[in-house]
Amino acid sequence: MVGIGPGGPLDRTPRAEKAILESQVVVGYKRYLDLIGDLIQQQELISSGMTKETDRCLEAVRKAGEGFTVSLISSGDSGVYGMAGLALELANREKQSFPIEIVPGITAAGALAARLGAPLMLDFACISLSDLLVPWDMIRKRLEAVAAADLVTALYNPRSKKRTEQLDEAAAIFRRYRKGSTPVGIGTSVGTKDERIVIADLDTFLDFEITMRSIVIIGNTSSRLLDGWFVTPRGYKV
Template identity: 50%
Template sequence: MTPRAREAIESAQVIAGYDTYLELIKDLLGKKKVIGTGMMQEIDRCQAAVEEALGGYDVAVISSGDPGVYGMAGLVLELTLKYPESVQPAVRVIPGISAVGAAAAILGAPLMHDFAVISLSDLLTPWEVIEKRIEMAAAGDFVIAIYNPKSTRRTMQIEAVREIALKYRHSSTPVGIVHHVSRTKEQMVLSNLENFTREHIDMFSLVIIGNSQTYIAGGQMITPRGYQV
């Protein structure tokens, strides 16, 4: 959480967010009005937040990581645009630290060159589209960061990522996995493209697959930028 994000939460009169994320900031909620919903209720939650803002309240909509990276920033902006410009509430997107950036810092420096960030969740994006993006990123030798890599329902998509990447990269290509990044259960695992799917991976994991130049040294994952050292 950035200082600006904390200040925005503390100054808000109403807090809206996914119940799991609200639990993480319960010490900041105090006696504020709270709009909490479960998974798959993002539109209802953000609509309720916009209506509170239309009523004159200062509202903070909570996302994990950065609200503009698989968060609620886009949805809130889209919902406010449905109202006449004369009554649209002002929206400020307050940056946070994205999971991919935080995980990269834990692993070392795996994102020092061009990289792609891809979510394996097919709830809003068809798997065929996700698969094509993985193929293109692998073919282009991008470092690939994977959000939502595996759930109890989705178990084969991460295996498909491995198979696609192996078409373009050596089996020894470094892969880093960070669980519960920046939370109390944080854990980091270094593996390789051949074996990484044997590690524990779930929805609280972020996976970073190195490019053809990435290596591991001193327990850290490094992707060279190209400096001559």
């Protein structure tokens, strides 16, 4: 299971590149395979679209069970909203036994944080707003909990063409606990040629374009802007 980072080749690890180059089969979402096109030589490629994650993982497990060296690709880190967990579950279900290596990658939240400044310097949480696998009522409870606990929060899958209200509700929850001037960073397609970075605040960030390829980082009550950088102080005396 290989995490390729947020997208650009500069954010891939040598370990991830080595794993892909040494594989006989590479399995992944088509867009992710496009991002590693420079690493594809003679490998067999298996790709599919969104919502086909189970099919991709099952095919990877079966190929590995047949004795092939397989790279199952995730963006970011394969263990953070990626394919690692699902692949391990399927390997167990299919009673397949073969060597497994999980290759970490730079997470989307970490990549965006580096572009914004240092917003994750203190305790933080990551929450996906996608309710395809987790009921919205549960997501709402988690949002309430992290907002009340004053955690910096990275929102994954914030908005899609079909899901437009969840981000609005999340913003309303955070506004009950934090000032409207709280810094909010938005990163879309971070690390690629289409990258867009915006620093706004809790009152205005919904005015900017936010898509499924975006990550939103909401600061805590001590987060601030310093010379244009989004910083959450850790508490050192300065």
